[in-house]
Amino acid sequence: MKTHRDDFDLAAELRALRPAPRHEFADELDARAASGFASQTDPEATAWQRLVERVRAIGPRNVLVPVTASVLLAVVVATAVIVNERPGPDENRGQVDRLALENRSPSVKHQFSDALPNPGAPPSESSLKGGAGAGTQSTKPSAGAEGGLQYESAPATGSGQAPATGNRDVERGAELVLRSNPGEVEGDARQVFAAVRTAHGIVLNSSVHDQAEGDGESTAEFHLLIPSAKLGDAMASLSRIGAVSSRHESTADITAPTVTARDRLRGSEAKIDGLLAQLAGAESDEERTAVERDLRRERRIAASLRARLDRLHRRARYARVTVRIEGDQAAGGSAGWGVGDALDDAARILVVVAGVVLIGLAVVGPLALIALLAWLAHRIWLRRRREAALG
Amino acid sequence: MNEAVVAPAVEFPRGGKEALAFDDLYRESRDDVYAYVAGMLRDRGAAEEVTAAAFERAYRKRSRFNPRRGSPRAWLFGIARNAALDELRRRRRHAELNDEPIDLDGLGAAQQSERSELRLALAEALELLEPRERELVALKFFAGLSNAEIARVIGASDSNVGTRLHRVVNKLREVLDEDA
Numbered sequence: 001m002k003t004h005r006d007d008f009d010l011a012a013e014l015r016a017l018r019p020a021p022r023h024e025f026a027d028e029l030d031a032r033a034a035s036g037f038a039s040q041t042d043p044e045a046t047a048w049q050r051l052v053e054r055v056r057a058i059g060p061r062n063v064l065v066p067v068t069a070s071v072l073l074a075v076v077v078a079t080a081v082i083v084n085e086r087p088g089p090d091e092n093r094g095q096v097d098r099l100a101l102e103n104r105s106p107s108v109k110h111q112f113s114d115a116l117p118n119p120g121a122p123p124s125e126s127s128l129k130g131g132a133g134a135g136t137q138s139t140k141p142s143a144g145a146e147g148g149l150q151y152e153s154a155p156a157t158g159s160g161q162a163p164a165t166g167n168r169d170v171e172r173g174a175e176l177v178l179r180s181n182p183g184e185v186e187g188d189a190r191q192v193f194a195a196v197r198t199a200h201g202i203v204l205n206s207s208v209h210d211q212a213e214g215d216g217e218s219t220a221e222f223h224l225l226i227p228s229a230k231l232g233d234a235m236a237s238l239s240r241i242g243a244v245s246s247r248h249e250s251t252a253d254i255t256a257p258t259v260t261a262r263d264r265l266r267g268s269e270a271k272i273d274g275l276l277a278q279l280a281g282a283e284s285d286e287e288r289t290a291v292e293r294d295l296r297r298e299r300r301i302a303a304s305l306r307a308r309l310d311r312l313h314r315r316a317r318y319a320r321v322t323v324r325i326e327g328d329q330a331a332g333g334s335a336g337w338g339v340g341d342a343l344d345d346a347a348r349i350l351v352v353v354a355g356v357v358l359i360g361l362a363v364v365g366p367l368a369l370i371a372l373l374a375w376l377a378h379r380i381w382l383r384r385r386r387e388a389a390l391g
Numbered sequence: 392m393n394e395a396v397v398a399p400a401v402e403f404p405r406g407g408k409e410a411l412a413f414d415d416l417y418r419e420s421r422d423d424v425y426a427y428v429a430g431m432l433r434d435r436g437a438a439e440e441v442t443a444a445a446f447e448r449a450y451r452k453r454s455r456f457n458p459r460r461g462s463p464r465a466w467l468f469g470i471a472r473n474a475a476l477d478e479l480r481r482r483r484r485h486a487e488l489n490d491e492p493i494d495l496d497g498l499g500a501a502q503q504s505e506r507s508e509l510r511l512a513l514a515e516a517l518e519l520l521e522p523r524e525r526e527l528v529a530l531k532f533f534a535g536l537s538n539a540e541i542a543r544v545i546g547a548s549d550s551n552v553g554t555r556l557h558r559v560v561n562k563l564r565e566v567l568d569e570d571a
Contacts (some may be wrong), residue, residue, distance in 0.1 A: 019429035
């Protein structure tokens, strides 16, 4: 039996059935192609569809460069922000300051007098420069109770009551030793005054010996009274002035002596009231003289107790802080900054950059993974839906 | 016989160094893409729309073409296939599936006077094929793709494509033999 298989070239006949486009359509498509399909966007497409189509057309390779540049820029900005927000002990010294130091006089010695009407206010520029002389001197505040300061002139802090831990009276103290460039002690001293002023504290006495280029030591020492409620902030500010060599803080509970003094004062005042009543009822001169003698003695006792109570309150209200700044070449001066310091700085920056990148990856990584999975799922879903159209 | 429409040389606007010579690809593939899409959709108007959309989409994505992932024609037909399948889905969703037989006049097939009885039988046999089988015929005999290119377009292996094509051709022969 003869079949089509014998005399029929199926492939050729299938090719002969090949649909061909109309001339009009072909011409129209050629024209659109020649114009780069510029104005042939689907008028029915939504703005979102147009945006998606446009983004898809960009291509991953074209996106890679701007995305990479943006990420790098973000890393640089973040690094700069972090570095500026976290100045290390030695990082708050700029090159400008170092250059300025080179033009300073070789040896400057200053003396500060701090019995000021406004306690804690920094000395003026003229006072800073006017004390040059041989030797280092220090001044004590004017005479008065507890070291000679009139504490009542100090600015009020908080409620004006002695700070207490719970119901207890606590005396605080601190000692801070900073390292600084030998020629920057003077500038650091200004920062100490500014920090004290910010904390509404008092500079009891100070001494500054700034030896910019000489062989002598550059040192500064401050004895301060800082409102106990602001001790933490003040110590933080002071610690930022230089490299912290040592820091010591202490507390002492003075509740017991305070309570004792207060009770004794109340008793004394009660006794004075009794003596005054007794004096009013005295019938003879001898009796009146004896009562007056007792009254004077008791009043002295009461005054002494009152002064003691005031001192205890002041001790609780103000913390004694000693700040010492020591000029140290190793802290990083203009002459000391070299290859090693540059390597240290570079290493520090690299560490910060690595940290920023790590944090960025920790944030971006999961998001990118989720986006990748969503994209893959969308592709699979779309592919299946398209294949279903053939089913 | 089909009346061949020769695509003229079209100068595309160039956007710099491109891995894909889109002008050549368009010139070589315009009629093939139309033939493939028309073979799948069996609707001349829809085939024209889809063909134009496919070329436009390919033109906009031309910078994403990767030679390591296949020939330019395989890449272009992949885009055309997606566009055609999207059109099929859309027509199915709107219940407008136009299951028309191949319009030999409209599709530029042989002249009426020259149309042989066997060729008509073959056109009718094509209507009996499953959509996937008809797609293979369109890719192989209408668009003139190689088995490797077809495999790339439909996401199958070369050998699988060869096997399936062999079965489709045998199926057509059997239908024609039965008619005879």
